[in-house]
Structure formats: structure tokens, C-alpha cells
Amino acid sequence: MNAASPVLQVTGLSIQYGGRRVSSLPDLSVARGEVVAIVGESGSGKSTALTAILGLLAETSADVSGSVSVLGTEVVGASERTLRSLRGSEMALVMQSPQASLNPTMRLGRLIHRALRRHGVGKAEAAGRISDAMTAVRLDEQILDRYAHEVSGGQAQRFAIALAVCLGAQLIAADEPTSALDATVQLEVLTLIRRLAEERRTAWLVVAHDLAMVSMIADHVIVMRDGEVVETGPTRAVLGDPTHEYTRALLDAVPTLPAGGVGHV
Numbered sequence: 097m098n099a100a101s102p103v104l105q106v107t108g109l110s111i112q113y114g115g116r117r118v119s120s121l122p123d124l125s126v127a128r129g130e131v132v133a134i135v136g137e138s139g140s141g142k143s144t145a146l147t148a149i150l151g152l153l154a155e156t157s158a159d160v161s162g163s164v165s166v167l168g169t170e171v172v173g174a175s176e177r178t179l180r181s182l183r184g185s186e187m188a189l190v191m192q193s194p195q196a197s198l199n200p201t202m203r204l205g206r207l208i209h210r211a212l213r214r215h216g217v218g219k220a221e222a223a224g225r226i227s228d229a230m231t232a233v234r235l236d237e238q239i240l241d242r243y244a245h246e247v248s249g250g251q252a253q254r255f256a257i258a259l260a261v262c263l264g265a266q267l268i269a270a271d272e273p274t275s276a277l278d279a280t281v282q283l284e285v286l287t288l289i290r291r292l293a294e295e296r297r298t299a300w301l302v303v304a305h306d307l308a309m310v311s312m313i314a315d316h317v318i319v320m321r322d323g324e325v326v327e328t329g330p331t332r333a334v335l336g337d338p339t340h341e342y343t344r345a346l347l348d349a350v351p352t353l354p355a356g357g358v359g360h361v
């Protein structure tokens with residue numbers, strides 16, 4: 097692996113249930129500092145692709161073929177041990193509903209300390225890492241004394257991202273990371289994603305159905321329909337001048353794109 101190698105390289109990924117192909121990604125790479133979005137209507141196969149990339153379909157009835165390489169380690173067919181070592185320290189998942197993804201019985205501080213301990217980070221180093229991650233996501237450390245239900249949705253989502261940053265994840269996969277949040281908080285989380293990509297060189301793979309959001313943060317976009325990629329390319333090109341009628345229909349369904357058209361937050 098050299099610095100220019102992509103963090104994530106997907107080739108010929110196909111996921112079937114009972115012989116029916118529900119998702120496929122022929123070719124996808126995400127480099128350091130890059131945000132790639134997968135868009136499409138409900139049921140187009142976005143989340144299935146994301147979960148396969150994270151190795152989360154390994155113990156299910158899904159038939160996964162192709163190759164998913166995260167920092168040079170193959171995910172498809174990998175042992176649970178290999179997947180465990182990748183999760184957290186190399187790749188992390190940020191879910192749609194942050195509060196639901198955080199253990200409700202633990203204060204956030206205990207939760208983050210426990211995650212670090214599980215990844216072999218000692219107490220002395222943990223304090224520095226937590227403080228650095230909380231600064232990165234602009235959260236006050238006082239929040240660590242609270243439980244997940246005692247913080248706002250936006251704070252919980254920032255905390256979920258802080259957890260990934262703290263563990264050193266270089267690839268963060270996010271499934272609809274802002275759709276459970278209200279509009280102003282959505283913008284804050286989008287700005288955070290973009291900033292972490294730029295400042296920390298984190299690679300992001302974001303599943304979304306909201307094209308306005310995608311236009312604000314993504315460098316590249318992949319448009320999926322019925323389990324197949326119909327269009328892919330730089331965000332400005334795909335959303336600014338779509339070649340496929342399905343992409344055009346998705347764009348037509350967006351009530352308002354931000355003034356000035358596509359561009360980063």
C-alpha cells in the first residue's frame with residue numbers, strides 16, 4: 097500500500113438473495129480525503145452494497161461475490177477475525193439514527209473508553225485520542241457525562257462520528273447520516289463530513305437519497321436503480337448534466353437545489 101492507493105477498492109461486487117441480484121457495483125474506489133455518494137430510490141440496492149462493503153453480510157443468507165479491498169485487505173470471504181480487526185480501526189459505520197446506534201445504558205464517556213479498550217488502546221493514550229476526536233467534531237467534552245438519550249440528534253451523530261475518528265477509521269461508511277435530523281442540524285453534519293475529509297483525509301462512502309445533500313458534499317456520485325449502477329462520475333457532471341433519464345428523474349424530484357447549483361458546502 098502506498099499513500100496514493102485508494103482506501104477502498106471495489107471490483108465486480110454482486111449481492112444476491114435466493115438467486116435474485118439485489119445490488120451490484122462493478123467498479124468503485126474511494127481515495128483519502130474523498131467523499132463518494134451512492135444515490136437512488138428506495139430499494140435500489142444502496143444499503144445492501146454498503147453493508148457488503150463493511151463485511152456485514154458475511155453471516156447472512158446473502159450470496160456476495162467480487163472483491164472489496166479496504167487498505168489492501170480483502171473483505172469478501174474474510175474471516176470474522178479479519179473483519180473484526182478492520183472494523184473500527186480501519187473502517188467504521190455511521191448509521192441513520194445515531195441515538196439508536198449508541199448503547200443507551202452507558203454514558204457516552206464510558207462507551208468511547210470501552211471502544212478504545214477493545215481496540216487495544218491504553219488508558220493514557222485514550223484520553224488524548226478522545227480529546228482530539230471531540231475537538232475534531234466540535235463537541236464539548238462535558239457531553240461525555242451524558243447518556244445518548246440526553247443529547248440532541250445532531251450531537252449524537254457528531255458523537256458517532258467522533259467514535260470513528262477516535263478509533264482511527266480511515267474509511268467511514270454512512271447510511272443516510274442526516275435524514276433523521278432537522279434541516280439546520282443536517283447542514284452542520286454535512287459540513288463536518290466535508291471538513292473531516294479535507295482536514296483528516298478521511299475517505300467517506302455515503303448512501304443517500306437526498307440529491308441536494310449529495311451535491312453539497314460528494315466528489316463523486318454513483319446512481320443506482322434496481323440493483324444496477326446506471327450512471328457514475330464527478331458530482332458536478334452527474335448532477336449538473338446527467339446523461340441517464342433515471343438521474344434526470346431523480347433530479348426532477350428534488351424540490352430545490354441550493355442556489356448556485358452543485359458545489360461543496
Ligand SMILES: Nc1ncnc2c1ncn2[C@@H]1O[C@H](COP(=O)(O)OP(=O)(O)OP(=O)(O)O)[C@@H](O)[C@H]1O
Pocket residue numbers: 113118119136137138139140141142143144145305
Ligand atoms: N435480507 C434480505 N433478503 C432478501 N432481500 C433483501 C434483503 N435485504 C434487502 N433485500 C432486497 O434488496 C433490495 C435492495 O434493498 P436496499 O435496502 O439495499 O435498498 P436501498 O436502496 O438501500 O433502499 P432504502 O433507501 O429504502 O434503504 C430490495 O429489493 C430488498 O427487498
